[in-house]
Amino acid sequence: MNTAELTELAQQLRVDSVRAAAAAGSGHPTSSMSAADLVAVLIARHFRYDFDRPAHPGNDRFVLSKGHASPLLYSAYKAVGAVDDDELLSFRKLGSRLEGHPTPRRLPWVETATGSLGQGLPVGVGIALSGKRLERSGYRVWVLCGDSELAEGSVWEAAEHAAYEHLDNLTAIVDVNRLGQRGPTRHGHDLDAYARRFQAFGWHTIEVDGHDVDAIDRAYGEAASTVGQPTAILARTLKGKGVEAVQDREGLHGKPLPDADEAIAELGGPRDIRVQVQEPPAARMLHAVRAGHYEAPRWDKGEEVATRNAFGEALAALGSGRGDVVALDGEVGDSTRTEAFAKEHAERYFECYIAEQEMVAAAVGLAARGWVPYACTFAAFLTRAHDFVRMASISGAGINLVGSHAGVAIGQDGPSQMGLEDLAMMRAVHGSTVLYPCDANQTAQLVAAMAGCEGVRYLRTSRGESPVIYGPDEDFPIGGSKVLRSSADDRLTLVAAGVTVHEALAAADALERDGIRARVVDLYSVKPVDRLTLRRAAEETGCLVTVEDHHEEGGLGDAVLDAFLDGRPVPRLVRLAVRGMPGSASPDEQLHAAGIDAESIAAAGKLLVEEAVVS
Template sequence: MNNDELAELGQQLRVDSVRAADAAASGHPTSSMSAADLMAVLLANHLRYDFERPDHPANDRFILSKGHASPLMYSVFKAAGAIDDAELLTFRKLGSRLEGHPTPRRLPWVETATGSLGQGFPVGVGIALAGKRLDHSDYRVWVVCGDSEMAEGSVWEAAEAAAYDKLDNLTVIVDVNRLGQRGQTRHGHDLDAYARRFQAFGWHTVEIDGHDVAAIDRAYSEAESTKDRPTAIIARTLKGKGVAAVEDKEGKHGKPLPDAAEAIEELGGPRDIRVHVSEPPAATPEKVAHEPLSLPRFDKGEEVATRDAFGKALAALGTARGDVVALDGEVGDSTRTGVFAEEHPERFFESFIAEQQMVASAVGMSARGWLPYASTFAAFFSRAYDFVRMASISDAGINLVGSHAGVAIGQDGPSQMGVEDLAMFRSVYGSTVLYPCDANQTARLVAAMADLDGIRYLRTSRGESPVIYDADEEFPVGGSKVLRSSEEDRLTVVAAGVTVQEALTAADKLAEEGIKVRVIDLYSVKPVDVETLRKAADDTGCLVTVEDHHEEGGIGDAVVEAFTDGRPVPRLVRLAVRMMPGSAAPDEQLHAAGIDAANIAATARLLVGEAVVS
C-alpha cells in the first residue's frame, strides 16, 4: 500500500476499535487508537501470514503484548478478512471469540494470552528462539508493547535474553503513548530513555513518529535488514489519536469514547478496506525423530535421588523424541538437566537466573509445537507464577520440574526450600501435579508427562532414597500405590515423595507393636486417586496425611477434596511443615517438622489409643 492508503487503513482501525468498544460498552479504544498506524503498516506491507493456515510453518508471528488493546487486534483481523463486521461487534459479549484480552483458546491467530503486562514480549523471545534454533526458519516475530509495561522486570529479562541470543528475527514495537492507567508513565514521551535501555542490552533501536506511516514503513524495513541483534522500534504516539475529546488526555483509559458517533465522524466515518496480507514462503516443517523409548532402570534397594532419575529420564526421552527441549535457570548441575544438555546440546536452552523468561520461553516454544521441560528449584518457580498462570490461559503444553523440594534439602535453609509449590501448581487451571518417591517411578512419570495436556509439574528431591519399585511398574496419572495393607488396618497413612519411606518405616515399626496401618503412595497429587482414598477411609476410618510442604494447599488438601461430594468425611489428621525451618541435616529437618517416621508412629499410636510401654 502507498502512504495515503496506509493512513486510511490506520483510520479504519481506529474507527473499528471505537465501534467495537462502544458495542461492548467497555474496553480500551484509546490504547488501540495510539497504535493503529503502527499496525496498519505492519499488516499491509510487512507481515507474511496466511490467515487460512495459522499453523503454516513459515508464517510470521505477531504478539500484542499490550493485550488490553484487543479492539485494535480484532480490527486488524477484520481488515485481513479473518472475521466479519458482525463478529467484530460481539466484542466482550457472552460466547464471543473476541474476549477483552485475546487468547489462543478462542482464536487461532493469537499466539499467546496477554493482558498481564510484560508477558507478550518474553513469550515472543521464546518463539524467536524456536525460529532460530529449532525450526531453522526465517519467519519474523513482531511484538507490540505498551510503554507502561516497560516498567516490568520481565521485559528486561526478555531484552537481555534476546540480545544475548542475537535474535535478529525479533522486532519489538514500543507504543509510547505517554499515558498509563492513572496518568503519565514513568518516562512520558522521552523516547531516548527507552532507546538507551534497549541499547544497553545490545539492541538496535529506531526512534520514530508513530503516526508517520512513511517513517514506520522505513523503520520496519530497517529492522528486517538488521543482522545479529534484535530491533526495538520506539514510536511516539498519542493515546486516543484523532479524536479531540480524548486525544492525549488523562482519565480516558479503559473506557468507551463518550460520544462514539461523533468520534467516528471526526475520524472520517466507517471504511471497509480489505488487506491482502503477503503470503509466507513455501515451507515444510522439519520431521523430528520418534524412536522407541528406553528409560533408565534402577535396581530395587539402590539409593538414588529422584532428581538424578529425572535427569537421566529426560535425556532418554530426548533421544526418543526429537520434539523434546529442555530449559534451565542456571542450576542444571542441581536439577540434573545437565545430562540432557550433554546429550542434546542443540535442544538445551540456558535461561540463566531469569525464571520468568525461562517459563515464557517454554510457552513460546510450545506455541511452535515443541515439547519443553523447564527446570529450576521448586522454590524459585514462585517468581514465575504469573507466567504459569497465563500459560494455562494460553492452553500451553509445558512441563515444569522443581527440584530441592521441602525441608528435606537440609542445611541450605528456608530460602531454598520449596514448601509452597504443590499448592501453587494445584491451583492452576487444568494442571497436573506429580511427586515421585523413587527413581523408577520418577522415570516413568517424566515420560508420562510428555503425553499430557496443559501445565504439568513434577516435584523432585535432592537426597538419595531407596528404590522400592520394579523398573517395569506402571504409574498411571491419577493413580496411587498401596504399599502396606491388611484386613486389620486401623488407619491409613497417605504420603508422597520423601515421606513415603518415612511412612513405610513407621508402618513396619508399628506392625512390630501389633498396630497395622495402611500406607498409600500418593504420587499423583492432582488428579488425586479418589477411589483408593475413599476405600481406605471406609476400611480404616482414619487418614493421616504426611507431607514435606506447608499444610495449606498440599497433599492434605488434595485428600480432603476426595470427600467433598457430600459423603461423610473420615477422621483426618495432617502432618505438615508448620514452622519456619533453619539449617540442619535432612533427618533433623524432617523430625523438627514432625513428618519423620518417629512422628508418624507417635501420631498413629495416639489415634489408636495405644502407648508403648518401656
C-alpha cells in the same frame, strides 16, 4: 498501499476500535488508537501470513503484548478478512471469540494469551528461539508492547535473553503513548530513555514518529535487514489519536469514548478497506516426529538414588526417543540434573540463566511452536514465575515444569531454598497435573508420562538419595497411586508422597511392632488425585494420616480432603505438614523438627487409633 492508503487503513482501525468498544460498553479504544498506524503499516506492507493456514511454517508471528488493545487486533482481523463486522461487534459479549484480552484457545491466529503486562515479549523470545535455533525458518516475530509494561522486570529478562541469543528475527514495537492507566508513565515521551535501556542490553533501536506511516515503513524495513541483533522500534504516539476530546488526555484508560458517533465522524466515518496480507514464503516443518521409543533408565530395588538424578537421566533418554522434547534451565542444571540433557541434546537445550520468568515464558513460546518443553529450576524459585504459569494455563500451553530441592528435606541450606508452597501453587492452576515421585523408577516413568498430558504439568523432585522401592517395569498412571502396605487388619492409612513415603513405610513398621497394622498409600499423583483408593482406605481403615514435606495449606493434605467432598462422611484425619519456619539443620533433623519423620508419623497414628477406640 501508498501513503494515503496506509493512513486511511489506520483510520479504519481506529474507527473499528471505537465501534467495538462502544458496542461492548467497555474496552480500551484509546490504547488501540495510539497504535493503529503501527499495525496498519505492519499488516499491509511487512507481515507475511496465511490466515487460512495459521500453522503454516513460514508464517510470521505477531504477539500483542499490550493485550488490552484487543480492539485494534480484532479490527486488523476484520481488515484482512479473518472476521466479519458482525463478529467484531460481538466484542466482549458472552460466547464471542473476541474476548477482552485475546487467547489462542478461541482464536487460531493468537500465539499466546496476553493481558498480564510484561509477558508478550518474553513469550516472543521463545517463539523466535524456535524459529532461529530449531525450525531454522525465515519467519519473523513481531511483538507490540506498551510503554507502561516496560516497567516490568520480565521485559528486561527477555531483552537480555534475546540479545544473548542474537535473535535478529525478533522485533519489539513499543507504542510510547505516554499515558498509563492512572496517569503519565515513568519516562513519558522520552524515547531516548527507552533506547538507552534496550541498547544497554544489546538491541538495535529505531526511534520514530508512530503516526508517520512512511517513517514506520522504513523502520520495519530496517528491522528486517538488521543482522545479529533484535530490534526495538520506539514509536512516539498519542493515546486516543485522532479524536480531540480524548487525544493525549488522562483519565480515559479502559473506557469507551464518551460520544462514539461524534468520534467516528471526526475520524472520517466507517470504512471497509480490505488488506491482502503478503503470503508467507514456502517453508517446511522441521519438527521431529513426536512418536519415538523411550528407553527408560532402570535401577534395581534397594539402590540409593535421588529423584532429581533420575529425572536428569530420564529426560536425556526421553530426548533421545523424541525429537520434539526441549529443555530449559535457570542456571542450576548441575543441581536439577538437566545438564544430562544438555550433554546429549545441546541443540535442544536452552540456558535461561537466573531468569525464571523468561524461562517459563520461553517454554510457552516453544510450546506454541509445537515443541514439548521441560523447564527446570529449584521448586522455591518457580514462585517468581507463577504469573507466567497462570497465563500459560489461560493460553492452553502444554509445558512441563520441574521443581527440585523441594521441602525441608534439602537440609542445611535453610528456608530460602526450600520449596514449601509449590504443590499448592501448582494445584491451583487450572487444568494442571501435579506429580511427586518417591523413587528413581517412578520418576523415570512419570517424566515420560508428562509429555502426553495436556496443559501445565509439574514434577517435584528431591535433592537427597532415597531407596528404590519399585521395579523398573512398574506402571504409574497419571491420577493413580500405589498401595505399598495393606491387610484386612489395617486400622489406619498413612498417605504420603515423595520423601515422606519412606518415612511412612518406617512408621508402619514401628506401628506394627506395637500391634497396629497400617496401610501405606504412595499418592504420587497429587493432582488428579486417586479418589477411589483414598475412599476405599477410609472405608476399610476408618483413620487417615497425611504426611507431606510442604506447608499444610494447599498441598497433599488438601488433595486428600478433595476425595471426600461429595457429601460422604469425612474419615478421622490427621494432617502432618511443615507448620513452623525451618532453619538450617541436617535433612533428618529437619524432618524430625517439622514432625514429618517416621517417629512423628507413628506417634500421630497411634494417638489417632487410640482416640478412635475410646470414642
